[in-house]
Amino acid sequence: MNAPFKPTNEAATTFVRRHIGPSPRDVAAMLESVGATSLDALMSETLPASIRQKASLDLGTAYWIVRFRGR
Numbered sequence: 001m002n003a004p005f006k007p008t009n010e011a012a013t014t015f016v017r018r019h020i021g022p023s024p025r026d027v028a029a030m031l032e033s034v035g036a037t038s039l040d041a042l043m044s045e046t047l048p049a050s051i052r053q054k055a056s057l058d059l060g061t062a063y064w065i066v067r068f069r070g071r
Helices: 015-020 024-034 039-046 060-067
Strands: none
Touching: 024 039
């Protein structure tokens, strides 16, 4: 069951907006659409444990600076 794509505003269709990734509101709407309570729950429901990476990725300091900017 795929919902049709409906951008909420023009900003969602700009190059920068598309390449930054989903906003927290976008993620919440997606999770509600598929009936999952969180991204972790969604991954648990869709990816078999046998193919999941067990160790955390070392994404380095730059990732965390970008990931949590503005919070």
